Amino acid sequence: EADIYQTPRYLVIGTGKKITLECSQTMGHDKMYWYQQDPGMELHLIHYSYGVNSTEKGDLSSESTVSRIRTEHFPLTLESARPSHTSQYLCASSDGTGYGYTFGSGTRLTVV
């Protein structure tokens, strides 16, 4: 079944730790995105990719980095987690302009 998967679902981590949030999709979509969403608030784009070896920063300034070595995989890395990074991170993919986004279940990150 075509889908988009995010792991871990929940993560509690100490300040200063390096973390990688995983995102994989089985739909063969070229376009992938990372959004940050605080509870009850709007989604903010932090990174996106239009294909392998293509990555761009989004509207929201972020201290994270991404990579796109394979079409299906789009991980997000925080080199040094801080309490201000506490949020929900949503990964999404789409078939291109004019098509809806499919979102993963999200990773709820808490930095203590």
Add this chain to the structure above:
Amino acid sequence: QQPVQSPQAVILREGEDAVINCSSSKALYSVHWYRQKHGEAPVFLMILLKGGEQKGHEKISASFNEKKQQSSLYLTASQLSYSGTYFCGTEGSSGYSTLTFGKGTMLLVSP
């Protein structure tokens, strides 16, 4: 630029209708609509493209006024399952842009 959604919240009884609006100050290529239930990921409902094409679900309809850069989502004969937060997302007129989401409209349908 972030689209503006209205109203911020709606409370309905089952069977009633609701309209959620989304407006942008820039020329748009498309408007997307998503519903997000508490603790879950947003789910795609509908897309409206410049030129009038619509792709979405049968029980939910929407309109896109290209002159005014406004879209409206129509929820008719609401069901309990319609409860959630509705987000519109807009793509710029170049057609190669990413989605910018509005702040959302919270909809609560009660029995």
